[in-house]
Amino acid sequence: xxxxxxxxxxxxxxxxxxxxxxxxxxxxxxxxxxxxxxxxxxxxxxxxxxxxxxxxxxxxxxxxxxxxxxxxxxxxxxxxxxxxxxxxxxxxxxxxxxxxxxxxxxxxxxxxxxxxxxxxxxxxxxxxxxxxxxxxxxxxxxxxxxxxxxxxxxxxxxxxxxxxxxxxxxxxxxxxxxxxxxxxxxxxxxxxxxxxxxxxxxxxxxxxxxxxxxxxxxxxxxxxx
Amino acid sequence: xxxxxxxxxxxxxxxxxxxxxxxxxxxxxxxxxxxxxxxxxxxxxxxxxxxxxxxxxxxxxxxxxxxxxxxxxxxxxxxxxxxxxxxxxxxxxxxxxxxxxxxxxxxxxxxxxxxxxxxxxxxxxxxxxxxxxxxxxxxxxxxxxxxxxxxxxxxxxxxxxxxxxxxxxxxxxxxxxxxxxxxxxxxxxxxxxxxxxxxxx
Numbered sequence: 001x002x003x004x005x006x007x008x009x010x011x012x013x014x015x016x017x018x019x020x021x022x023x024x025x026x027x028x029x030x031x032x033x034x035x036x037x038x039x040x041x042x043x044x045x046x047x048x049x050x051x052x053x054x055x056x057x058x059x060x061x062x063x064x065x066x067x068x069x070x071x072x073x074x075x076x077x078x079x080x081x082x083x084x085x086x087x088x089x090x091x092x093x094x095x096x097x098x099x100x101x102x103x104x105x106x107x108x109x110x111x112x113x114x115x116x117x118x119x120x121x122x123x124x125x126x127x128x129x130x131x132x133x134x135x136x137x138x139x140x141x142x143x144x145x146x147x148x149x150x151x152x153x154x155x156x157x158x159x160x161x162x163x164x165x166x167x168x169x170x171x172x173x174x175x176x177x178x179x180x181x182x183x184x185x186x187x188x189x190x191x192x193x194x195x196x197x198x199x200x201x202x203x204x205x206x207x208x209x210x211x212x213x214x215x216x217x218x219x220x221x222x223x224x225x
Numbered sequence: 226x227x228x229x230x231x232x233x234x235x236x237x238x239x240x241x242x243x244x245x246x247x248x249x250x251x252x253x254x255x256x257x258x259x260x261x262x263x264x265x266x267x268x269x270x271x272x273x274x275x276x277x278x279x280x281x282x283x284x285x286x287x288x289x290x291x292x293x294x295x296x297x298x299x300x301x302x303x304x305x306x307x308x309x310x311x312x313x314x315x316x317x318x319x320x321x322x323x324x325x326x327x328x329x330x331x332x333x334x335x336x337x338x339x340x341x342x343x344x345x346x347x348x349x350x351x352x353x354x355x356x357x358x359x360x361x362x363x364x365x366x367x368x369x370x371x372x373x374x375x376x377x378x379x380x381x382x383x384x385x386x387x388x389x390x391x392x393x394x395x396x397x398x399x400x401x402x403x404x405x406x407x408x409x410x411x412x413x414x415x416x417x418x419x420x421x422x423x424x425x426x
Contacts, residue, residue: 081310
């Protein structure tokens with residue numbers, strides 16, 4: 001027997017290995033993000049002042065939609081092939097294994113978005129300082145999107161047409177993260193400082209890290225009955 | 226010892242079985258027989274603690290299985306009729322990761338040693354999607370060799386296996402019973418195992 005962290009590591013490793021064998025899925029989500037963010041300036045017009053203003057919001061909404069793409073497949077394949085049953089029957093904590101899956105989802109769906117965001121931000125003529133704040137806000141915020149999203153994915157597991165239902169269920173719950181995340185850059189530009197927004201975002205991250213895996217597990221157990 | 230008392234299972238409006246009671250002592254095995262749709266898999270899922278029965282209780286060594294999942298799950302090995310195998314991963318990766326998530330570290334050599342008696346030499350590094358149904362089943366059965374457990378609950382373990390693998394699986398179950406383990410299995414075939422208990426749903 002190994003420590004508590006070993007099964008968690010294995011759960012993360014398994015999902016990352018599976019993602020590595022499905023590279024197209026990661027690339028699709030990332031391209032989706034890039035295209036959504038690029039469409040906005042095309043629709044709104046090339047006014048640099050306006051673009052600077054909408055940049056944080058545009059990138060955040062792009063990140064939100066990109067996360068949503070992979071969520072449906074977070075538990076569905078494991079449910080279909082019986083892996084989820086085996087995880088529930090593991091002598092190890094089911095919650096810990098589920099937390100591992102959520103972390104892997106963030107690494108696959110959230111982290112690439114955080115890494116490419118500064119490059120996309122340049123297109124919106126954001127200053128270096130704003131880019132840094134935007135990236136930090138996404139770094140704190142995208143894990144929240146994965147955590148809350150996992151609750152929704154577990155609740156809609158096995159429901160027909162779960163994709164649309166999942167979006168309806170989850171997008172409203174993303175509002176606080178969106179407000180504080182996108183608001184951080186604006187607050188800084190307005191001279192108010194971004195610390196308040198980022199602290200609230202960090203607090204949201206802590207709260208959802210504690211509660212989301214647990215709630216997800218409860219919902220998964222119901223789906224398995 | 227696994228004991229079941231006054232179990233009732235309902236699927237929708239239909240009652241699959243009711244007032245089912247039995248006891249499975251150590252070194253004994255139980256065959257669950259019944260027509261398709263009689264509720265064999267539902268019963269196994271209740272025995273595992275995955276599903277909750279409408280009435281009745283399941284206990285393992287005197288403790289209710291749904292209230293003491295940690296101790297029960299340590300002793301339990303369940304193989305469902307769904308594979309729980311990932312098509313994209315190789316048999317080695319599948320075994321190492323699924324056992325890893327149960328807290329057992331399996332080295333590559335140990336996993337290889339389990340795959341070979343099942344006749345899977347040369348398939349260790351091939352993604353599972355290239356394997357036949359019988360070979361997939363064999364990969365799954367390797368868990369019996371790698372994961373220590375005193376209660377085996379096997380759903381249709383003989384499906385898709387050839388004569389050689391059927392013989393090997395039967396010998397595995399016999400060894401397990403002789404070591405004081407117990408087993409519950411569903412099967413439509415007549416089995417070459419020492420006489421055991423049998424219930425028909």
